[in-house]
Amino acid sequence: MKTLIKSIGGEACEVYAISHHDRVLVGRAVPEVEVYENSVEVKTVGSGGVRYKTTVFSVILCPGPEMAAGLTEKLLRGLSAFELVLSLPRRDGVFVPFTVCGVLDADLSPQRWEFVIRDPEMVQKFLEMA
Numbered sequence: 285m286k287t288l289i290k291s292i293g294g295e296a297c298e299v300y301a302i303s304h305h306d307r308v309l310v311g312r313a314v315p316e317v318e319v320y321e322n323s324v325e326v327k328t329v330g331s332g333g334v335r336y337k338t339t340v341f342s343v344i345l346c347p348g349p350e351m352a353a354g355l356t357e358k359l360l361r362g363l364s365a366f367e368l369v370l371s372l373p374r375r376d377g378v379f380v381p382f383t384v385c386g387v388l389d390a391d392l393s394p395q396r397w398e399f400v401i402r403d404p405e406m407v408q409k410f411l412e413m414a
Contacts (some may be wrong), residue, residue, distance in 0.1 A: 289339070290319040292414055295371040295379045297345060299397070301355070304362035311351030311398075315370055316344045317410070339407050343368055343384070345397040352394060366390055368399060374413060381412060 297315035301308045323337045339412060345351075366387040371379045389400040 285323050287321045289321050292317040298369040300367040301359055301363055302365045303359045310354040313345040313347055318342045340402045341410055343399045347397050
């Protein structure tokens with residue numbers, strides 16, 4: 285089961301593609317960050333089962349035409365990861381930078397880019413800040 289825990293509107297996000305050992309700015313957009321809790325119940329012998337929970341967050345962008353143009357075929361062929369530099373509000377309302385490196389799970393369409401961050405350490409850092 286996937287449950288939305290929190291949704292946070294950011295101020296800005298820079299998307300970099302790491303390709304052929306280069307860091308290339310693909311574009312900028314306003315991010316929406318969604319925090320999810322995924323839970324799976326695993327049946328066990330002799331008892332009712334065990335519930336396993338993980339927390340992930342997604343960075344969702346509505347890219348402009350200039351971002352789609354930045355993803356060239358050459359860039360995509362050598363793509364090893366994405367890096368996101370976000371400007372997000374803390375609990376006190378002040379916007380602070382937050383960098384996510386090594387993003388591998390990306391769903392890119394012309395209308396919506398979604399980057400899913402599953403790394404437990406990065407998720408914990410994000411939850412402490414948000």
